[in-house]
Structures are given as C-alpha cells and as structure tokens.
Amino acid sequence: MGKDGLEITLNIVKMLVIFLVMVQLVPVLVWLERRVSAFMQNRFGPNRVGPLGLIQLLADAVKFLFKEPFFPEKGMAVMYYGAPIMALIPGALALAAIPLGTPFHLEEADWNLFGFIPLGHHPAYDFILQGYDFGVGIVIVLGVSSLGAYSLLMAGWGSSNKYSLLGALRASAQMVSYELALGLSLVGILMVFNTFSFYDIVAQQNPANPLTFNFLGTVHTMPWWIPNWGIFYNPLGALIFFCASFAETNRLPFDLPEAEGELVAGFHTEYGGFALLMFYIGEYGHMMVASALMATFYFGGYTIPYVSNEAVATFVSNTHHFLGAFDLSIHSNWAAFVTSLCFFVSMLVKILFFLLIFIWVRWTLPRFRYDQLMDLGWKTMLPWALFNTCLTAVWLAISHKPV
Amino acid sequence: MLSSQDFLFYFLGALSLIFGLGVVLYRNPIYSALCLVITMISVAGIFATLDAWFIAGVQLIVYAGAVTVLFVMVLMLFDLKHEMKTFSKGVIGNGVKLASSGVLLGMFSTYIWATYATEPTFKPMAAGATSSIKATKDLATSLFTSYLFAFEVIGLLLLVIAVGAVTLSRITGGTHHHAD
C-alpha cells in the first residue's frame, strides 16, 4: 500500500488503541479510587476478591453488564441512548491529540517476525505517539472537550425527569463557565512557549536545558535540581488550570450536579447498567485528559526529569541483551521503539500522579454549593486568569524572551 | 479517484447540508438544535480543509461548544408541551417563499458559475505556512494594526451585550409575576 494508505490505516489503528487504552484504564482508576479513599477514611477498601482486591472491578463490570436495561416511560430514545455514547467521544478525541511519547523514526526495513518470518517491506516512517497531529493541538483539544456538555444535556432531557433536567442544566452551565478560566489560563502558556502544538511545548521543556530566566538582559540560570518545567514559568496559570479542570470533569469539590443525595443522582438518575458504566468511562476519560494536559503543559510532558532525551536514547541503544534476545545496539528500529517506550512510561507515571491528586482531593474537600460554585467561576477564576495573562505578558516584555 | 482532501470536503459538505436541512425541517426544536450542533462541527471541519486551523478550533469552542449549548439550554427550559404548527400557514405564502429562495439560489449559482468556472483551483500552500502559530500571528497582527478600531468596538459591543442580557433577565412583571 502507498504511503498515504499506510498513514491512514496506522492513524485509524492508533485512535482505536487510544480509545481502548482510555476504556481499559478506567477499572484501574476505579480500583485506585476505592482503595485510596478507603485508606483516607481509615478502613480497608475491597481486598477480598483477588490479590489486593484487583478482581473486584472485573466482578463489578460483569455485574453492570448483566443489569436490566430499562427505559423511562416518556423518554426520548435518541437522546437517552445517544448521551452515553456522546460522553465517550470528547475524552477519546482529546486524548488522541496529546503526545504520549517521543516520536521515533523507523528506517526502511523488512518486517520479520521473530527474526525469520518475513511480513513485508515498509518505507521510512516517523511514528508519532499521537492519534493525530494538527499544528493547533491546544485549540482542538479545548474545542473537543467543550462538546462534553452535550452528553449531560442529552441525558437530562432524554430521561424525562425533572430532577435529571435540573441536574443536567446545572452541570452544563458549570462546564461552560469554567471553560473560560481554562482557556484563559492556557493563553499564558501559549505566550511563554510561543507555539500551539503539544510536541513543541514538550520539546521546549527539554531537561537538557536548565531553567533560565532572562531579566532585563542578564540571564539567571536556576540550580540544576529545579527541572525545566512550565510550572515555573507560569505558576498562577497552573493553579487556575488545575482548579478549572476539577470543575470541567464534574469532580469534587465541584460535583453538585451528580452528587448523591442532592438531586437524586443528577443527570444520570435514570441510567443503570451498561449506560451508566459508559458515563463513568467518559468522566474518567475527561480526568485522564485533564491530567495529561497538566503534565504536558506544566510538568514537562513525556520527558524524564534530570535525564536529557539524548541520554536516554544513547543509554537504550547501548543496551545489549534486551529481554535476553535483542541486541539494541544493532537493531536501530527496536532501539528507537524502546526509547519511545521509556518516555511513554514516564508520561504514564505523571498522568497517574495527577489522577491520584484528583482522587485525593475528592475525599478531602467538601462540596461547593451551586451559587458558590458559579461565583467562584465567574468572579474569582476569570479575573485571576485575566490577571495571569497580563502578568505573563508584562513579564515576557521585561525579560525579552526571544520569540 | 478522489484525493483524501477532496473526499473530506465532499463528505463534510454533504453532512453539513443534510443536517442543515434537518435544522429547518424537524418539528421538535431540540432535534433542530442537535442538528445545528452537527452542522457547526462539520463547518469546523470544512474550515480545517481550507487550512484555517485556528478558526476551525475557535468555531468548535465558540459556536459548537457555547452558543448551541445556550440554545439547547433555553429550549429545555421552555419545555413546550402543546402541539405547535411547525411551518407557517398558507399555501400561496409558502409557495412565494420557496420560489423566491429558489430564484436567489439560481442567481448565486449562475454568478459563481460565470465567474469562477474557469480558474478556481487553489494554489498549494507555501511550504512554511503550515506552522499555524505564524498564521495566527498574522491574524493577530492584522487585528491589532489594520482593524484596531473594529476590534475595540467589538469589545465594547460585548460589554454592552453582557450588561443587556443580565438586565433583561431581571425584568419582572407579566403573567407569572409573584408580588413579593
């Protein structure tokens, strides 16, 4: 197949894989949430089923699958069944745009399975660990995650239940309000890094360069133990982005629309079984996207702190006996792949760290009342985000960072 | 055979036309609003095929992510229960409207065919122009230098609209007014 065909096929396969990764990471997250919340509340979590309670989630998933699917009496089928599907799409699309590892270059070679079964010949190809790579990654991710409000609205209306509708309207109003603070806090990062594409942002946080500040011409280099991360360029923006992403994912302390005991269960009152599971997958997918964005913008992305990218590449390509069989100093394609894998693992560690913080905050802070929530979004976060934009602009003008 | 760019245009164009027709024809206004969302998303895709990536993203954020959410929220709050006639009454009126729209479409098509049928192909983009930050920088420079007055007036307009919308929502009186 030609180069175009190969690229389209690979992209489709990559997007499927990313979607499956998002779905498969959800049971791990739910297990983590139940155990971590249990330890915070001074009790054990589920620890009977399987080692450390890991099979509990499999049992829960099977239970969900076999629940009775019901349909409210006057509900609208298109909306009722379309809402859970709509909940999955923005998370998967946004996760596909974020680079999860460094791209690796495959030389033109023959594919050989186990070294002697020929599979075909492929041309030289740059494999990126993103589903798609437009130049304007940030704007597309913001746009796609703002489509998440529709799943809430469709769920609320299609349930033909006044409490669902009220919960859905509150949730979507909250999401739209906090999108503003989210977008504005990202403007600060755009100004500092001067690019829209995620790959360039991560490349500018390369650990090979130390953290330097230009102040009126003199260059101050920070000590080596402070990594070259975006959070040191824009700390207020990082704080606002983090808080706004809690509100975007409907996560405590901003989860009034889906809280138990407040509005029955909010917009997913009338859902049970598999459809409810899809809503949870969508919510955790949104959390994963928020964590990945936080890691990419403010914490160096897929780079490993204190170790430059080239050092990792040389370390890997000098490895002999990888898995007892491959000599990575000879197979350059496999060396590139393993290098990329190291960065992917580093990115996963960072994403898991932020997910842990999401779970930690959930069981630490009390819930906001709805008017307090809207006040916070419009009267506190939006002005601070604007102030952050002005502050970053002034600081950039003073420091003469080269554009 | 169609190149992928052309196929994308035809697919997205067909999608936007079909769902645009859905906006006009559905009886239930919430289905109309959802068709409008899909139309907006496909229009964003059409912008992307024209290499206007930033405008496509802004279309997704502003139109598909905020304006139509507002429409859907207002429609859900209205909760119209009684049966409402969808289209205007009167065959002659409707006939005149359809005929005049057809005439307008004919005029548009004739003009386009007469002017652009001979040399309509797009020149390929210059090599360095795929860096979208440069295109956005051109846009921003143009906004702040050539169109500065219009930009400031739009800012003022947005302020006036925000104040006006909040004021409108505070109007009391009418059939459901509680005197307290």
Add this chain to the structure above:
Amino acid sequence: MPINPAAWKVGLDHYLYLSSLLFVFGMLGVLMRRNVIVILMCIELMLNAVNISFIAFSRYAENVNGQVMVFFVMTIAAAEAAVGLALAVTVFKKFREVNIRFFEHLKG
C-alpha cells in the same frame, strides 16, 4: 452531472456552491418556521454559510483579511444569539408563547 474526474476536483466554486446552498436553507428556515428559537438558529446557519465563503476566499486570495472578517462575524453572531435568547426568555416569561404568529396581533 459531470462524469469526467477533473470536474470533481475541489476548487473555489465548490465551496461557494456549498455556502450559497446552506445560506438558502437558513433563509427558508427563517421565512417558514414559527418558533422564535428555531428562527434564531437558522440565522446562525446563515452566518455559518457566510463564514465558509469568507474563509474560501481568504484561502484563494492568500489573504488573511477573510479570517479577520470571520473572527468578527463569529463574535457578533455569538453576541446576537445571547441577546436574542435573553429577549426570547423575557417574552416567554410574559406571554408563555413562542409562536411568532402570536405576536403579529399585539397592540401597543
């Protein structure tokens, strides 16, 4: 319907046909629908059609002014949608009706 594949290659005129067709659909909606909110939505559809033609011309002439114009049109359309909906909500609170034919016979 042209059979030769050269006519299927997308040029400026294809985008303009699409834009004019979408505009006429929106216009039909404004003329023939009775619900105020749906009329506002069809106005948004017309503005989107115009945006497509602006961007197509901007790409054809390699000029950034078309995109600036689209920027302004989007801003104004969003603002107008907000005010139109606020007005519709106010009117609905007063009269409990969004049928536009109801308002033809109001006096005063």
